[in-house]
Amino acid sequence: MKIVLQKSLRVRCVLVEGKVAFAEKRVAEHAAVVWAADRLRAGLEAQTEQLCDASAQGPLLGLSPVVGRRLGRICEELGLLRLEKNRIVQLTNEGERVAAGTEPRVFVPQLGAWLLFWSEDPLLPQPLLRVEPGKELSAHDERQAGGARNGEGKRRFEMVPEVIAKTCDERGERPPLELPAAKDGAPIRIVAIERKVQPLGVEGVLSLELSFEPEVAAASLRLRGTLAGKGIDRALPAPSGHDHASVWLSLLRSNGAEDWWNPRSGKLRMSFKALVDDARTSFRLRMPFKTPEIPGLGRFDDTSVDGVPIEPASAGDAQRWFDWLLALRSERTQWPDVFATNVAELQALFPGFSLRPPIQRDFAQGMRGTERPRPAYWNLQAPMDLDGGVA
Structure with missing residues (x-):
């Protein structure tokens, strides 16, 4: 029962002047x-x-x-x-x-205009995603872009976002920044940037995919999508303190279904009537979750978990489930020994429940129908008739 959680990132971009240090051979x-x-x-x-x-x-x-x-x-x-x-x-x-x-690699600052792509999310090691050289408009270009009337098209500036300002490390006191969406994956250091930045539009979509598997201690986190025309698929450090069991319980809690879970059997208690035929035969279902929120990890997009193991919610559900499966097997000829084998095999699928296995003759009558007998009836009744009425 693998859990895969995804969330779309709101990526923003600013054009800023400042010093960015890149590792060079010195x-x-x-x-x-x-x-x-x-x-x-x-x-x-x-x-x-x-x-x-x-x-x-x-x-x-x-x-x-x-x-x-x-x-x-x-x-x-x-x-x-x-x-x-x-x-x-x-x-x-x-x-x-x-x-x-x-x-012999040393971070060497370069002064210029830079495009900073960033996003805020608790799963990201830090908000800065990518840094690229930008192009600052000349005075002439700015006048041309501004238009001649009413200042139309003038560039808009705002104060540098706090999360970006905090990435500055003028004295190299912190480890270099690992940029999740960098072209070459090389770390950088933001030395200093101007207080005012120009917000720009962003081309591309990025999402985070966080996966948990049973009996695997470490989660898996990947950043996928496109940014500025470049495809991205990169592994990131997975958050600590979260495992498959704790995340699964948080998901159930988000659906109001925590009480349905049986921790002893590791199965979800389900009413027979609430199940589709595939779930009744496989004893597993797909469970949807609407924008679940996991403490410490944030909110995720709509998702589903496949292969959730299930069991009856009550003794009555177990009996109806057992009878339904036995009827399903009656679509083939049921010689008395085959019927007895089916009863024993199906009983084994419901540990902890006391079932009432039917007599073949009575079960056949129950399957007969009120008008024309159903094929399952003949599959149950005919072998007994040929065998001298043995039940």
């Missing part, structure tokens, strides 16, 4: 940060000139101390370390991450 900066980390851990002095000093095992041997000082200032501008004059006093959190990494 061998010299990486070497300088690793060297500084080793010196500081050992309690040794770390002057930027020593980057070129053989006695300090600097990585820039043979170069002028001026180069070391320049590289130190570059590392400070990139948010990797802090300087007091030319002395390295501390690595930033970002500097520690760079020093611990095996690849």
Whole structure:
């Protein structure tokens, strides 16, 4: 009984000016940060000139101390370390991450106009979905777009949304942002953005799909759809603290059906009259849910859960269900031994219920009908007639 929950995301886009940092291969900066980390851990002095000093095992041997000082200032501008004059006093959190990494990759800020795609949902690790280079209108283009009459077509600006402002990390104190809908999946860092942004329309539809399977501890979460003309199908970190059993009970609660569930048998108690023929024969049904809300996970689109195991809600439902299945099997010839086998097999499908298995002759009469005898009647009666009336 797999549970699949989906929800459509409301994706928004803004055009903003600011600094966005992307990871680049920077061998010299990486070497300088690793060297500084080793010196500081050992309690040794770390002057930027020593980057070129053989006695300090600097990585820039043979170069002028001026180069070391320049590289130190570059590392400070990139948010990797802090300087007091030319002395390295501390690595930033970002500097520690760079020093611990095996690849010489450093986040380098780029100033420009950017398109930020974002959405708010408790299942997303953070609201920012994608960042792309934008194009800021020139003064001439803006006048052309504005029109000559009554300022028609003028661009609309608004304050930067709080959720976007919170993603800014000027000093590299937080881990880089993993963008769920990024083209290349590479992390970025929002260094700084202007306070006013221009809201834009969004082309595309994105949805989240959260799946739970019985006896599987971890859920599965995927982001699917299209954004800015690009197809997306990416796995995301699944939320913790939720498993198949707890989500199933929340779904039942949303339908007012929590009391129908039998936790001992792991089945849903159902009235015989409420079931369609397929559910009566398979002992499973499809259960629909209207915009269910799961605590901690939010509200989802309409969904259905297939293969929900069911059992009778009462002894009366069990008896009617048993009789119906026995009649269904009577569509074939019922020799007495076949009828007895059918009774035994069907009784086994209703554990915990005391059923009243009928005598074949009486069951045949019940199936006869008031006018022309039904075929099931002859399938039950004829074998007894041929067998000398044995019941």
